[in-house]
Amino acid sequence: MSTAFLELKALSFAHGGAAPTLAGVDLDVPRGELHCLLGRSGCGKTTLLKLAAGLVEPRSGHVRLRGRPPAQARADIGFVFQSPTLLEWHSVLDNVLLPISLQRRPAPADRDRALHLLARLGLDGLAQRHPRQLSGGQQSRAALARALLPAPPLLLLDEPFAALDAITREELQQDLLRLCADEGSTVLFVTHDIAEAVYLGDRVSVMAGGRLARTLVVDLPRPRPPGLRAHGTFARAVARVRAALEDSAGVCA
Numbered sequence: 001m002s003t004a005f006l007e008l009k010a011l012s013f014a015h016g017g018a019a020p021t022l023a024g025v026d027l028d029v030p031r032g033e034l035h036c037l038l039g040r041s042g043c044g045k046t047t048l049l050k051l052a053a054g055l056v057e058p059r060s061g062h063v064r065l066r067g068r069p070p071a072q073a074r075a076d077i078g079f080v081f082q083s084p085t086l087l088e089w090h091s092v093l094d095n096v097l098l099p100i101s102l103q104r105r106p107a108p109a110d111r112d113r114a115l116h117l118l119a120r121l122g123l124d125g126l127a128q129r130h131p132r133q134l135s136g137g138q139q140s141r142a143a144l145a146r147a148l149l150p151a152p153p154l155l156l157l158d159e160p161f162a163a164l165d166a167i168t169r170e171e172l173q174q175d176l177l178r179l180c181a182d183e184g185s186t187v188l189f190v191t192h193d194i195a196e197a198v199y200l201g202d203r204v205s206v207m208a209g210g211r212l213a214r215t216l217v218v219d220l221p222r223p224r225p226p227g228l229r230a231h232g233t234f235a236r237a238v239a240r241v242r243a244a245l246e247d248s249a250g251v252c253a
């Protein structure tokens with residue numbers, strides 16, 4: 001019996017009649033883990049997240065979230081895909097409340113939680129603005145607040161900070177770690193940034209050519225101490241993951 005919270009088993013997928021995009025992917029993510037996926041462009045990371053979210057069906061193999069297929073566990077999954085979109089005609093607060101208001105009328109407690117998350121993500125005072133009145137980084141924060149609002153047990157994040165400057169990105173990485181620790185979320189996080197994967201991840205999986213080439217444990221303290229990025233242990237962890245990524249390069253088409 002598997003103890004995985006999220007289980008991907010012998011997962012294969014192809015877009016239309018094309019060659020497999022994913023082939024034989026096995027991954028067990030335990031509850032509370034922040035698991036990063038790294039890999040060259042086109043190796044299948046987004047496709048893997050879509051399978052985990054139940055947005056597409058595998059050709060073979062299966063996904064289970066606490067033993068259930070994702071289609072039966074939608075309420076337990078929050079996601080932020082690349083270039084998160086907010087609804088232009090809604091306020092920031094209403095955008096954050098969207099996962100609730102799609103199901104029922106938000107209660108005062110939902111509103112309080114939305115405002116709390118916005119404040120935690122540095123957006124106090126912007127709740128009544130419209131998305132076009134926010135910077136790109138603020139929009140990313142609002143999209144993250146929206147994904148976190150229902151306190152989903154599983155968060156699927158596809159390069160959510162890719163468009164941001166380095167400092168905003170580091171702030172959001174810290175916010176994400178704090179919020180996930182508080183909420184007990186399990187996270188599958190796609191990134192191209194090796195340092196980001198090492199800073200965030202309990203483990204990092206390297207994808208290549210539609211397969212998981214290697215999974216490495218990140219042996220750094222939790223919570224991440226201040227100044228960690230300047231420390232030799234961090235540089236060594238980054239170098240180890242970089243070497244795994246370079247080793248996998250020959251596998252990637």
Ligand SMILES: Nc1ncnc2c1ncn2[C@@H]1O[C@H](COP(=O)(O)OP(=O)(O)OP(=O)(O)O)[C@@H](O)[C@H]1O
Nearest residue numbers: 015016021039040041042043044045046047048192
């Ligand atoms: N809708 C689609 N129809 C056909 N092929 C697709 C479709 N979406 C993705 N692909 C192909 O599937 C492969 C994997 O795409 P995917 O988006 O999963 O890669 P990725 O690793 O997330 O890439 P990136 O890092 O550039 O976002 C690519 O070769 C891509 O061209």
